[in-house]
Amino acid sequence: MSTAATLSGRFQRGLWLSLLNTLLSRVGTFAMGVLLARLLVPQDFGVYATALVVQTVLLTFNDFGVASAVVRREGEVRSILPTAWTVAVVGGALAFLASLLAAPTLARLMGSPEGTGVIQLLSSNVLLDGFAAVPGALLTRELQQVRRLVVDLAGTVTTVTLTVVLALAGAGPWSLGIGHVTGTALVVVLLMAVTKELPRFGIDRTCLREVGRYGAAVVATSLVLALGSLAPQAVTGTVLGGTAAGYFYLANNVANWPVSTVSSAVERIALATFSRARDADVDLDRAVAGVTGLVGVAVLPGGAALALLAEPLVRVLYGSDWLPSADALSGLAVGSTVLVLVSLVVHVLVAAGAPLSSVVVQVVWLAALVPGTVVAAWLWGLPGVGWAQGAVALLVGFPVHLWGMRRAGLRVTPLLLGLGRPLLVTAVSVTLLLAVRLLDDPVTELVTGGGITAAIAVGGWLSLRRQVATTLDGTLERG
Template sequence: MTGEFPAGAETAERRGLAGRFRRGLWLSLLNTLLSRVGTFVLGIVLARLLAPEEFGLYATALVVQGLLLAFNDFGAATAVVRRSGDVRPMLPTAWTISVLGGAFAFAACAVSAPALASALGSPHATEIVRFLAINVLLDGFACVPGAMLTRELAQARRLVADLSGTVVNLAVTATLAFLGWGAWSLAIGHVTGTALVVVLLFVLSGHVPNFGFSAEHFKEVGAYGISVVASSLLVMLAQSVPQMVTGSLLGATALGFFYLASNVANWPVSIVAGTVERVALAVFARAREHSTDLDRAAGGVMGLVGVALLPGGVALALLAEPVVEVVYGHRWAPAAVVLSGLAIAAIGRVFADMALHLLLAVGAPLSSALIQLWWLVTLVPATVVAAKLWGLPGIGWAQAAVALLVAVPVHLWGLRRAGIRVVSLVRGMLPSSLSAVATAGGLVLIRVLSTNPLLTVALGGLLTAAVVAYGWFRFRHTLDSALAAAE
């Protein structure tokens, strides 16, 4: 006990946290599922309207945008979510930092777009890169209201904003694609959707731009934010390296195949990570603030994530070829050869992201940055060598090897140094690991017995869904007990 609350009050705090997390998790899951279903359907349509090279041009712009988004708010959002006590005095300084950071990143991209596009092997993507950088500017305005909704676990309001932006994005993109706008349809739809999300975040959070400056709060955000920015930038670089190498060594068409494979590989990852990342940092920070056993809370969260993530990732890796053929058509078959490796790599990336949230929650952002640096230093040469030796498939499996053999072990080492007991995480992951093994065995049998791609995908999907549903039902109370336990 902390001595700040009576025993009953402290237990109620923890149970309240478990309930808020559970509600936030379900609403976040609904948010992610609705967004991904729409994106999935649109992706199928666009794959039949656009050439692989056009996807490659858009992918180039997304790489640049991702790198800029990694540091445009200079850690202000994370600082707002994590701060204990009354956060309102910090908000004007956070507004100033995030908006000026977004404006600076946008201006830098406008000037350097030709060099960036050429370096990524797609010089024709220059103007798309410049246009998509508008999202970076908009993100500077979304930082504070989005962080406040995350801090409050107000996922119902976040659902309204995100889903509205997704609907507008998909509608604009589909319309322009049918009219023959090519890669520009993707870029314009993305920016239009983001603009709507920003406006809705203002309305739904009750926070509009309110600029100010406090040296005390600037130091607080800066001291914490520099490490957060460095870590986030390294994460984005690690995620962007394969696209950079593909575009520069193999060309825009190969990048188009890679982009499609990467999107497919991220199906289970985006659903799980997109669901949890909106609530994980806030929950870990509040658990630490209320003196909840953070080891048990972390094990419960990661175990729940693994129940869906591991079987889903294994299914995509083993069903890559029939999935691409059934969903996107035969001309996209080259994407299947890289999909298997990327699906395995995506599993490692999600758990690395969860470890990052934990390190931020316990106040060890510098450790997280050093860990990401190890990942990046290993990934760059591995990807380049694999691309030259084995082409596109080599790039996918290089990501898998580095994620599993370097990124995950190094993150576990970092958590141990930060005081998190690794054994609690391993114990939490054991049930989902057994589920993944069972899924893999069943899928191998299906591949052996079925030669029809559609039947293979249908049976494999049913098996995977059954395993995930059973795992969720069987272990759904584990997280509640971990968060609500009064030590």
């Protein structure tokens, strides 16, 4: 069997292409963010951040888990598509209307009442996403990341170009909203074109039960995760004001650079890979351990570098006016790193047929996050909000997800063993980065620290490729 035909070959090829896709998108949004930070004031970023957080929450449940149900389904998938289309589009329409009506209240509660109009504009993305759910899920199911790369890249280029042009013309936070909606509309059209999948509506009760069984749990999990993302932004805006919300938005955006690059890539292929491993009777415990190790060597050193180099990074890229963002960035980098590992656990719980376990652990996490963030904001201001995310993720989020795995009948030991090499690599990286900080020159620190981190991550990745091939293909070869 050729490497490309094996499950590990498909996983690694899909992951590399998905990483490239996400990286190109991040490069575009990074360049846009740097330019807009020079054109817009923190208050404008606060308005946009309010709208974006609301949109993120709505996007978690507007398709009611249709995409996950399509990706996870065993065997033939065409029969479920009319039901999937109906649920996704109707869900998007309902979320869109709810956002339109609730926009004034949401904007006021998050400390940016002037963001009402931008929230209503970005609500269009929720409606559009309902039309993207099915064709996007079909590409993900078959690990067709080349096509997805082309589609997403076209959307990113459109979003970045239009946003920058409008910002230069003086459109303020509206430039960000218009750019995002236009880019999303283009992605929807292209997804339908490359999959040749147009909306087909209908309801089959058997298919509806199938979608509902996994979709409801996936939606609940995603919603709790989104609320976890919304909580710190909302607390910052309410307790510390709109300007602080702008600083926090920038810090949170930067914290997600290296981590979400990997996380977004993994999210697109993890559920499909674990589901196909399950269908092929591959040992799911070993598959999770192998994939976690491979992802960990890329994510953990990057998160550590971002936490340690927060101050020189903000100073060099955004200017001294944005230095308050660095106070929150270090803690946020820790939290974002843990989120990648958590997302893997969530996907394996869904693939293993235990999605409700992921809901339970997410609720426990959220119950600790909200009061922790509020107390930290009152006591330590913006830095406290950032470190609250890191502390809760590390001390509560990750442990309760391991408990969720045990509750679902999955062994935790293989996953922890899979993290052994990534943790060792990260310890080496941290030691070197602490020495780099002694250079006392922001540009030199960034260049040197970035080079060290990249070399360590790539070396660790290459050293674990064979292990992933063994865990994903070993059972198939023996059979």
